[in-house]
Amino acid sequence: MNAAFTKSSQLQKAPVELASKFTQLGGMMIESLIGLLILSVIGGGVMHATARMANTQQQQTVNNITVNQMRSMLVNRTTSAGADLCAAGSNPKVKLPGQTEETAVVVKGCSNVNMQITNVKTGSTTLGAQTVSSMRPVVLEVGTEVNKVRVGGVEVRDATAP
Numbered sequence: 483m484n485a486a487f488t489k490s491s492q493l494q495k496a497p498v499e500l501a502s503k504f505t506q507l508g509g510m511m512i513e514s515l516i517g518l519l520i521l522s523v524i525g526g527g528v529m530h531a532t533a534r535m536a537n538t539q540q541q542q543t544v545n546n547i548t549v550n551q552m553r554s555m556l557v558n559r560t561t562s563a564g565a566d567l568c569a570a571g572s573n574p575k576v577k578l579p580g581q582t583e584e585t586a587v588v589v590k591g592c593s594n595v596n597m598q599i600t601n602v603k604t605g606s607t608t609l610g611a612q613t614v615s616s617m618r619p620v621v622l623e624v625g626t627e628v629n630k631v632r633v634g635g636v637e638v639r640d641a642t643a644p
Contacts, residue, residue, distance in 0.1 A: 568592035591618035
């Protein structure tokens with residue numbers, strides 16, 4: 483009788499142990515899937531940040547090449563064809579990487595500018611506002627309003643213009 487009692491208690495324990503093992507395996511599977519999901523979201527974020535960084539770096543390289551070409555034009559004050567940047571009919575262009583055609587450069591500041599100077603003193607005499615004409619700094623620009631590359635300083639406005 484003892485033997486029958488032992489077998490019966492073992493038979494009752496076996497299904498409970500098996501059920502708890504299956505529950506644990508399912509829980510581990512769900513935890514693993516959640517961990518994998520979190521890992522893939524983090525990996526996707528890193529890939530997105532890397533792609534944006536590479537795009538920004540490429541744009542900065544193109545801008546740097548453009549700036550170097552325009553600085554060369556300003557130093558020489560000529561285009562690749564040899565004409566003065568401010569001469570009538572001058573059409574300076576730069577060759578940007580990845581583009582088949584040259585891009586036109588906008589030249590600003592070729593004409594003189596009138597500046598007003600106030601509180602001018604000559605000896606003990608104070609003069610009123612004086613208008614002086616001077617050359618503007620030449621400014622070269624390439625690109626759109628969103629992505630504009632400018633070389634040569636800021637554009638100087640005429641003081642006598644409205």
